[in-house]
Amino acid sequence: MQHPLNTRRHNARHSNARHLLTAILCWAALSAAHADGGRMLPRDMPAAYTAECAACHTAYPPAMLPARSWQRIMTGLDQHYGTDASLDAATVKQLGNWLQAHAGTYKRVAEEPPQDRITRSAWFERKHRQVEPAVWKLASVKSAANCAACHTGADQGRYDDDDLKFPAGLDARYRRAWND
Amino acid sequence: MTPTRSRFSAPALLLAALCLTTVHTAHAADTTPAAQLQHWSAQAGSPGNAARGQHFFNTKHGGEWSCASCHGTPPTAQGQHANTGKPIAPLAPAFNPKAFTDSAKVNKWFKRNCNDVLSRECSAAEKADVLAYLNSLK
Numbered sequence: 001m002q003h004p005l006n007t008r009r010h011n012a013r014h015s016n017a018r019h020l021l022t023a024i025l026c027w028a029a030l031s032a033a034h035a036d037g038g039r040m041l042p043r044d045m046p047a048a049y050t051a052e053c054a055a056c057h058t059a060y061p062p063a064m065l066p067a068r069s070w071q072r073i074m075t076g077l078d079q080h081y082g083t084d085a086s087l088d089a090a091t092v093k094q095l096g097n098w099l100q101a102h103a104g105t106y107k108r109v110a111e112e113p114p115q116d117r118i119t120r121s122a123w124f125e126r127k128h129r130q131v132e133p134a135v136w137k138l139a140s141v142k143s144a145a146n147c148a149a150c151h152t153g154a155d156q157g158r159y160d161d162d163d164l165k166f167p168a169g170l171d172a173r174y175r176r177a178w179n180d
Numbered sequence: 181m182t183p184t185r186s187r188f189s190a191p192a193l194l195l196a197a198l199c200l201t202t203v204h205t206a207h208a209a210d211t212t213p214a215a216q217l218q219h220w221s222a223q224a225g226s227p228g229n230a231a232r233g234q235h236f237f238n239t240k241h242g243g244e245w246s247c248a249s250c251h252g253t254p255p256t257a258q259g260q261h262a263n264t265g266k267p268i269a270p271l272a273p274a275f276n277p278k279a280f281t282d283s284a285k286v287n288k289w290f291k292r293n294c295n296d297v298l299s300r301e302c303s304a305a306e307k308a309d310v311l312a313y314l315n316s317l318k
Contacts, residue, residue: 055266056261056263056264057266083263086292146264
């Protein structure tokens with residue numbers, strides 16, 4: 001017969017293992033949710049990120065690009081994808097540090113996409129593979145960078161499939177991709 | 181008439197003052213569209229001209245875009261970023277109370293956007309003309 005103390009110790013070990021398993025499962029779920037759902041904008045987002053970056057485009061979640069990509073972007077703001085997005089040095093430093101701190105580390109994001117474009121990332125292309133070229137060209141979409149044309153929660157960092165809408169002017173035959 | 185005692189307590193006033201300070205920091209309303217017109221006209225040495233400004237605003241200057249490419253023409257309604265499609269608040273002050281009320285913001289956007297449209301900074305005279313045009317839109 002097993003000694004009661006041993007049983008307790010056994011239970012404690014068992015419980016520890018369970019906690020570890022739960023932690024791993026939670027972590028896995030969170031990592032998976034990272035690209036698919038939940039709020040992707042960190043709570044400590046600087047006001048300057050909204051004022052400076054989101055004036056022209058979606059406030060892209062830092063986790064959608066790896067640190068090296070953000071670093072290149074923040075050192076070339078005067079020639080930023082065809083426009084001058086230059087900022088004062090203090091703001092560049094503040095936003096650069098914040099982007100580095102929250103940059104993507106999940107394996108799908110760790111890879112630096114061509115031209116440091118989120119929309120050229122393998123995960124992005126896979127996620128949007130059923131969206132026809134004509135859809136991207138709609139006046140209401142204009143560019144793959146215009147997340148909010150379909151992702152209604154993009155400005156709040158929500159990219160859940162639940163928050164999707166059809167972009168204005170979408171032909172019925174293209175709607176299949178939204179039900180995927 | 182005897183002076184009446186303030187209906188507001190000191191802490192409430194302090195709080196209100198703090199809130200105002202915060203708002204002031206967030207949107208440094210340190211200028212007005214009229215003051216901007218005056219400022220750039222003074223820098224240029226001649227008053228801004230609305231007709232010249234309108235022409236400047238709607239013309240491409242050797243590049244891909246004009247001011248109107250993103251701000252629309254006339255810029256009295258919401259514009260749209262030519263690349264990303266992001267909505268842009270109306271530029272004409274009569275249609276957007278925040279337009280040209282923060283001099284740092286005005287300078288920043290003139291620098292960026294003139295670079296995008298003209299591949300150089302705009303002159304004081306050009307800025308005065310554009311201000312005259314925008315302020316004339318009602």
